[in-house]
Each structure stands twice: as C-alpha cells, then as structure tokens.
Amino acid sequence: MHAPNGTVLLVEDDENDRLLIERAFDKGRIANPIKAVTNGEDAVAYLAGTGEFANREQFPLPVLMLLDLKLPRKSGLEVLAWVREQAGLKRLPVVVLTSSRETSDINRAYDLGANSYLVKPVGFENLFELAKSLNLYWLMLNEEPNLAG
Amino acid sequence: MNQPRISQKIVMMPEPARRPLGRTLALLFSSLLLVVVAVYSWAAYAGMRQVVMGSVEQRLAGGVGQFVTLLQASAKSMVDSARIAADNPAIAAYLKARTRTHEAAAIAAIRNTAPKRALGLTSIVLLDPAGERLLGVAINPPGTEGRIDPSELAAAAKAGSGMVGRFHAAADSIYYPATVPVREQDAILGYLVQWRRLTSNPQQRDVIVRLIGDRAGLYLGSDSGDVWNDMVKPVPKPAVDIRLGNGLLAYQRPGVGKVLGHARAVAGTSWLVLLEFPAALVDSPVQGFVRRLGVIALVVLLIGLLVTLAVSRTITGPLGELTEAAEAVAAGDYTAHLTVRHQDEVARLSRSFNTMTDRVRESQATLEERVADRTRELQERNDDLEAFGYSISHDLRAPLRAMQGFSQIILEDYGDKLDDKGRQHAGRIVAAAKRMDELIRDLLAYSRLSRANLETAPISLQNVVNEALSQLEAELHKTGAQVRVTEPLPAVRGHQSTLSQVVANLIGNGMKFVAPGRAPEVKVRAEPRNGQVRLWVEDNGIGIRPEHQQRIFNVFERLHGNEQYPGTGIGLAIVKKGMERMGGKVGVESVVESGSSFWIELPRVDAS
Numbered sequence: 001m002h003a004p005n006g007t008v009l010l011v012e013d014d015e016n017d018r019l020l021i022e023r024a025f026d027k028g029r030i031a032n033p034i035k036a037v038t039n040g041e042d043a044v045a046y047l048a049g050t051g052e053f054a055n056r057e058q059f060p061l062p063v064l065m066l067l068d069l070k071l072p073r074k075s076g077l078e079v080l081a082w083v084r085e086q087a088g089l090k091r092l093p094v095v096v097l098t099s100s101r102e103t104s105d106i107n108r109a110y111d112l113g114a115n116s117y118l119v120k121p122v123g124f125e126n127l128f129e130l131a132k133s134l135n136l137y138w139l140m141l142n143e144e145p146n147l148a149g
Numbered sequence: 150m151n152q153p154r155i156s157q158k159i160v161m162m163p164e165p166a167r168r169p170l171g172r173t174l175a176l177l178f179s180s181l182l183l184v185v186v187a188v189y190s191w192a193a194y195a196g197m198r199q200v201v202m203g204s205v206e207q208r209l210a211g212g213v214g215q216f217v218t219l220l221q222a223s224a225k226s227m228v229d230s231a232r233i234a235a236d237n238p239a240i241a242a243y244l245k246a247r248t249r250t251h252e253a254a255a256i257a258a259i260r261n262t263a264p265k266r267a268l269g270l271t272s273i274v275l276l277d278p279a280g281e282r283l284l285g286v287a288i289n290p291p292g293t294e295g296r297i298d299p300s301e302l303a304a305a306a307k308a309g310s311g312m313v314g315r316f317h318a319a320a321d322s323i324y325y326p327a328t329v330p331v332r333e334q335d336a337i338l339g340y341l342v343q344w345r346r347l348t349s350n351p352q353q354r355d356v357i358v359r360l361i362g363d364r365a366g367l368y369l370g371s372d373s374g375d376v377w378n379d380m381v382k383p384v385p386k387p388a389v390d391i392r393l394g395n396g397l398l399a400y401q402r403p404g405v406g407k408v409l410g411h412a413r414a415v416a417g418t419s420w421l422v423l424l425e426f427p428a429a430l431v432d433s434p435v436q437g438f439v440r441r442l443g444v445i446a447l448v449v450l451l452i453g454l455l456v457t458l459a460v461s462r463t464i465t466g467p468l469g470e471l472t473e474a475a476e477a478v479a480a481g482d483y484t485a486h487l488t489v490r491h492q493d494e495v496a497r498l499s500r501s502f503n504t505m506t507d508r509v510r511e512s513q514a515t516l517e518e519r520v521a522d523r524t525r526e527l528q529e530r531n532d533d534l535e536a537f538g539y540s541i542s543h544d545l546r547a548p549l550r551a552m553q554g555f556s557q558i559i560l561e562d563y564g565d566k567l568d569d570k571g572r573q574h575a576g577r578i579v580a581a582a583k584r585m586d587e588l589i590r591d592l593l594a595y596s597r598l599s600r601a602n603l604e605t606a607p608i609s610l611q612n613v614v615n616e617a618l619s620q621l622e623a624e625l626h627k628t629g630a631q632v633r634v635t636e637p638l639p640a641v642r643g644h645q646s647t648l649s650q651v652v653a654n655l656i657g658n659g660m661k662f663v664a665p666g667r668a669p670e671v672k673v674r675a676e677p678r679n680g681q682v683r684l685w686v687e688d689n690g691i692g693i694r695p696e697h698q699q700r701i702f703n704v705f706e707r708l709h710g711n712e713q714y715p716g717t718g719i720g721l722a723i724v725k726k727g728m729e730r731m732g733g734k735v736g737v738e739s740v741v742e743s744g745s746s747f748w749i750e751l752p753r754v755d756a757s
Contacts, residue, residue: 016551023558099546102539122550122586124557
C-alpha cells in the first residue's frame with residue numbers, strides 16, 4: 001500500500017535548506033504535499049496533534065518524516081526518541097536528513113531507530129537527485145506500516 | 150580514566166650468595182690469626198728446643214768435664230806411681246844391659262816399688278824402645294797384657310812423664326796400661342807399663358751418674374774409637390763416630406732408643422769419656438709443650454672465628470638490610486625503610502637511604518599527579534577539538550548549501566534575464582561554494598585522522614586499492630586515465646578506511662597532475678623491503694622539483710593555482726598523517742616533466 005498523496009513532514013530549522021528541498025521536490029514533480037516545522041517542539045506537537053496542529057485535516061499525520069538533527073528547542077535525536085515511544089507513531093518511517101557525516105551521529109540515529117540516514121549534499125543537482133531517490137524509494141516502492149494498528 | 154604508573158620494570162639479576170662479605174671477613178681474619186699463631190708457635194717451639202738442648206748440652210758437658218777432671222787426676226797419679234818404679238836405676242840398668250843379673254834386679258825393684266794398694270794393678274811390664282816385651286811381673290793376676298801401639302808409645306814419650314793408654318778388653322774385663330818412658334838424658338831406653346784392670350763399683354758409677362741425671366749413661370772408650378766400657382764391663386761401641394763430633398751428638402743406643410751424648414778426650418790418656426742422656430727426656434717435655442701450644446692455638450683460633458663472625462655481623466647485618474631495602478625500592482616499593490641503629494657510618498647510610506626513598510616517593514607521586522593533570526588537559530583539548538569538528542560539520546556547511554543552491558536557482562530561473570557576465574558571476578559563486586565544501590571535507594578528514602585511535606589489523610592491499618579505485622570512478626571516466634595494478638598485492642598491517650583514503654589521494658593526484666592534453670597513466674605495484682611492504686604509485690605527470698618534495702606534504706601547501714590544477718592542498722597532508730598514525734612511512738621520487746613515484750611503507754603480514 002503506498003500513499004502517493006501521503007504527507008511528508010519536513011523538520012528543518014534552516015530556511016534556505018527548507019526552500020531548496022521544497023524546490024527539489026517541485027522540480028521532481030513529487031505529488032506528496034510537504035508540511036514543514038522549524039523546531040523539535042513543533043515537530044512533537046505536530047505528530048501529537050496538539051496546540052496549533054490540532055486540526056488533522058489541515059495537519060494530517062505524515063507517511064514519512066524528513067528529520068534534521070540540529071534543531072532548536074528539541075534536537076532531532078530527541079524527537080526521534082520520542083516518536084519511537086509513541087504507540088500510534090512509533091512505526092513512522094523516519095529519514096534523517098542532516099549535514100553531519102560524523103560516525104557518532106549516524107550510529108546514534110540508527111540506535112534510536114532511524115530508518116535511514118542521508119547527508120544533505122552541497123549542490124542543487126545532487127539535492128534534486130536525492131529528492132527523486134527519496135520519492136522513488138520511500139514514497140513509491142516502500143510498503144508503509146499502519147501507524148494506528 | 151587510566152593513570153599510568155611511572156615505575157619501570159627492571160629485570161632482576163639472579164641473586165648472588167647472601168653473605169659472602171661476612172664469610173670472607175671471618176675467613177680472612179681466621180687465616181691471619183692462624184698464620185700469626187703458627188709463626189709464634191714455631192718460634193716458641195724452636196726457641197724452647199734450643200734452650201732445652203742448650204741446657205742438656207751444658208749439663209752433659211759439665212758432667213763430662215767433672216768426670217774428665219777426676220779421671221785426669223787419677224791418670225796422673227797412676228802415671229806418677231809408674232814413674233816411681235821407672236825411676237829406679239835398676240830398671241834403667243837392665244834396659245841398657247839386659248843381662249840376667251840386671252833382670253833379677255829389675256824385677257826385684259819393680260816388686261818393691263809396686264804400690265801397695267794399687268787400683269786394679271795386675272802386672273808391670275818392661276818394653277824395649279820398639280815396644281817389644283822384655284819382661285813382665287804379675288802383681289795381681291789374672292790380667293792381660295795387650296800390645297801397645299807404637300803411636301801410643303810415641304805419645305807417652307812425648308807427654309813427658311807418661312800416659313795412660315787405650316783400653317784392652319779381655320774376657321769380661323777391661324784393662325789399660327799406664328805407660329812411662331825410661332830415659333837417660335834424651336834417649337829412650339825403654340818403657341815401663343803398669344797394666345791395670347778397670348774396676349769400679351757399679352754403685353760408685355751410679356752415684357756419679359746420678360749426679361748427672363737420671364738414666365744418664367757414662368762410658369769410657371779408647372781414642373781409637375773402639376773398646377768401650379761402662380766402667381764395669383765392655384759395651385758395644387756407640388752408633389756414632391765420637392771422634393767426629395763436637396758438642397751434642399744424637400744416635401741410637403739399643404735398648405734405650407735415641408740418645409743425646411757429649412764426649413771429651415781425657416788429657417794425659419788415650420781415653421774418651423762419653424756421657425749420654427736418653428733423648429726422650431728432652432723430647433717428651435718439648436712434645437708436651439708443642440701439644441699444649443697446639444691446644445692453645447686451636448682455642449685462640451676458635452675464639453677468633455666466633456668473635457669475627459659476631460663482629461662482622463654488625464657490618465653485614467645492616468648491609469644486608471640495606472640491600473634488601475634497595476632491592477625493594479628497585480622493584481617499585483617505595484615504602485621500604487631502614488631502622489637506624491647506633492651512630493656509625495652505617496647509621497648515616499641508613500638515614501640517607503630513608504631520606505632518598507622518601508624523596509623518590511614524593512617526586513613519583515608529584516609526577517603521577519602531573520601526568521594525570523596533563524592527560525586530563527589533553528583529553529579536554531581533544532574533546533574541544535571534537536566539538537569543533539562537529540560544529541564545522543553542521544554549521545559551516547549550511548550557508549554553503551544556501552549559497553550554492555540559490556545561485557543555481559538564479560541561473561535556472563533567471564538565467565535568461567542575465568547577460569553572460571551575470572551568468573558567469575553566478576557560476577563563480579556556485580564553484581566557490583563547491584570548493585569550500587571540498588576544503589571543509591578534507592579538513593575534517595585530516596582532523597579526524599589526528600584524533601582517532603587507529604587500530605591496525607592485517608588487511609589486503611588488493612582490497613584497499615580496489616576500494617580507492619571505486620572512490621575515484623567518476624574521475625577515472627572523466628580523465629580517461631589508465632591505472633595498472635601489478636598483482637598480486639600482499640597483506641599489510643594497517644587501517645582499512647584510512648589506507649583506502651591514502652591510496653585514493655595518491656592515485657587521484659597521479660591522474661590530476663599531468664601535462665594538459667596528455668592521458669594520465671598510473672602504475673601501482675608492491676615491493677618487499679626487509680619485513681615491510683612498499684607500495685609504489687608511479688605516474689607520467691609533471692613531476693616535482695627536489696626543493697618542493699618535502700613541502701608538498703604540509704597542510705594547505707600547493708604548488709599551483711586553482712586554474713592550473715584544482716585542489717585543496719590537504720590531500721598529501723592526509724596521506725602523511727594517515728601513514729604516521731598507522732606506523733608507516735611515505736616518500737617521493739620524482740623527475741620534472743617525466744613523472745613522480747610516490748611510495749608508502751607498512752609492516753608486512755605473513756599471509757597464510
């Protein structure tokens with residue numbers, strides 16, 4: 001079961017990066033809508049459906065989360081840890097998309113249950129290729145889990 | 150956190166014998182004592198023996214002298230009595246005429262003048278000047294008349310009034326003559342001889358002998374060396390030629406053993422007097438003395454040994470303690486202390502030793518503290534560097550992405566609205582961002598190398614080269630480079646990912662630094678070199694001048710501008726640092742415009 005219209009939650013604090021990723025998705029004609037939050041607390045709030053994100057029609061649960069690690073308020077790893085503890089959320093596919101290639105970051109992310117770890121490339125062409133691959137693999141090929149059951 | 154101890158492991162030598170010094174001292178002192186005691190004993194023995202012998206000789210000489218005097222007196226009286234008879238004119242007349250009438254007169258004269266109570270007088274004989282018997286008168290038979298040697302007659306004549314002659318043995322008795330020459334003016338008419346038997350009471354003799362000493366022996370003999378008697382009966386002659394000796398003679402007397410004797414001639418006679426002592430009388434006290442000396446020496450020696458042992462212990466005891474304490478310190482135990490006793494040099498040594506040990510312990514503690522501090526500092530600095538690197542990873546690259554990304558967007562979306570120059574500028578922004586990203590990437594790699602603990606393991610050079618080549622795949626296609634690897638490549642001890650990076654950098658350089666328009670050719674081969682493996686990466690590139698060959702391994706060091714050959718100037722620095730961390734070596738040989746041959750060396754692993 002794949003969701004060509006499933007929401008992708010982008011958790012990214014850097015405005016430039018966010019713009020570039022959204023542009024890359026556009027260019028790749030990826031149909032899935034992107035919802036962006038700019039810090040860890042908002043990410044948790046969105047997933048929990050609390051506060052300003054209570055409206056599930058406006059803010060639907062995502063089928064994929066692209067998670068940066070360096071975030072204000074709550075770090076990416078903390079968000080990841082939180083997600084993996086929530087009964088109705090822990091199966092959510094999480095792809096860490098970050099600048100760091102440090103082994104410690106990679107290992108820690110996988111320890112906490114990340115499904116994949118991608119490094120943000122410099123160079124837009126590369127970002128475009130990345131977006132296309134993401135789309136192909138995670139949104140089209142990959143079988144999604146049922147979050148609720 | 151590991152606090153390394155600064156104690157060294159010292160290989161302990163096998164321990165020599167525990168106390169040779171004490172034993173040596175004791176032995177030395179005992180030997181000395183032994184020598185001294187021996188020398189003194191010998192001197193005492195020799196001296197004592199000399200004294201004893203001297204005293205014996207003196208006694209013997211004294212005794213002999215006394216007896217000789219007695220005998221001389223007796224001899225003189227005998228000669229005198231014979232003289233009286235000889236002076237009778239009838240004797241002279243007979244000797245001249247030798248007729249029967251004179252003979253009778255002579256005999257009568259002899260009878261008349263014979264001493265009434267003569268000592269052992271047995272007969273009186275008249276001899277002619279040649280010594281032939283002319284007539285004899287028996288006085289107290291039995292007797293004997295021996296032949297009187299002409300030498301004796303001559304001696305008698307020379308002696309003036311006469312002489313007592315040698316002994317003659319007959320049956321169990323000893324006889325001797327008293328010879329008197331009969332003269333008329335200066336001519337010798339003949340000789341009158343009074344023959345006597347040697348009589349003497351054994352008791353008389355014993356009295357005399359006992360005056361000399363117990364068990365002494367008194368003997369008389371003729372000066373010809375034979376016919377010896379003990380004044381009562383004949384005795385065999387002594388086992389030594391008396392005539393040869395002066396002073397003390399030592400010889401054997403059968404039945405008595407070793408004897409010491411002294412002899413003298415009796416003037417006016419042909420006699421010798423011999424007085425002897427059994428040597429045992431002298432030897433046994435001397436031997437007793439020696440035995441006593443021996444016992445004393447032994448006792449002295451024993452006491453000396455014990456005293457030495459005891460005294461040496463006061464030296465070797467503390468020395469042994471000192472040695473044990475020193476060994477303990479050498480093994481790393483700085484708590485070893487010595488108890489200071491007495492007030493001598495050893496005490497000073499012990500005190501200094503204790504102070505020294507305390508100082509060492511203190512300084513070691515200080516050192517360990519300092520090392521711990523330093524390690525902590527280093528660890529902190531390391532942590533700081535790690536945080537720094539992390540920060541670079543994330544924060545520096547984000548603006549780069551933006552720069553690069555949005556420049557690209559401008560080119561894509563608004564490129565047609567820009568003129569060539571505008572498009573060029575945007576392109577330069579993109580290129581600059583890319584370059585900065587490469588720089589950051591390389592710097593990160595370099596800093597990671599410096600920090601990481603590289604654990605080396607046996608790895609296959611083949612795998613490493615393959616990995617490097619796959620990393621360079623894009624470049625390989627773009628440059629059309631030919632890379633030839635001489636197989637097989639051996640196994641070495643190294644770190645897989647680091648070595649891959651090193652080899653990739655070297656091969657990459659080989660592909661990059663060629664003359665423009667030339668196709669790069671890179672050859673990779675391995676060479677064994679005393680237990681190490683040297684991997685050569687040889688290119689046909691532009692070469693490196695000798696004065697630059699060391700500089701190029703420094704960080705940020707470049708020989709060309711970016712327009713000529715792009716690069717960060719960190720590639721070779723990474724190679725050098727990586728090899729150092731793996732315990733290997735790197736170097737280059739190059740000829741300008743011909744090519745360069747870079748090499749790296751690592752320990753060889755004997756592949757099974």
